[in-house]
Amino acid sequence: MEIQPGNRISPPLVRVPRASRPATGGAADACEFTGAESLQQALAATPEVRPEAVERGRALLATPGYPSREVLSGVAGRLASALDPAGSGVDGAPAEGANHPL
Numbered sequence: 001m002e003i004q005p006g007n008r009i010s011p012p013l014v015r016v017p018r019a020s021r022p023a024t025g026g027a028a029d030a031c032e033f034t035g036a037e038s039l040q041q042a043l044a045a046t047p048e049v050r051p052e053a054v055e056r057g058r059a060l061l062a063t064p065g066y067p068s069r070e071v072l073s074g075v076a077g078r079l080a081s082a083l084d085p086a087g088s089g090v091d092g093a094p095a096e097g098a099n100h101p102l
Contacts, residue, residue: 060066067075
């Protein structure tokens with residue numbers, strides 16, 4: 001097979017229809033958010049204070065040993081790590097609970 005440099009094949013022409021532009025006047029810019037409206041209504045119907053959640057919190061606080069020492073130690077370790085960007089304790093050792101995921 002011999003290749004001749006003057007033998008060029010042009011690509012086929014494909015006509016792509018252009019998208020029509022919306023008519024001016026702002027009607028094309030309008031949209032409806034019917035889902036957002038129902039969410040707004042649900043939010044408006046939700047009380048700001050949930051009595052059942054408050055009662056559960058009071059019951060937990062009245063429980064002896066809540067929260068456990070393990071939970072308190074983990075929270076204290078995370079707080080200490082957040083204060084120390086290196087994530088180490090006072091002596092350079094990792095802070096207790098620092099390696100635990102949230």
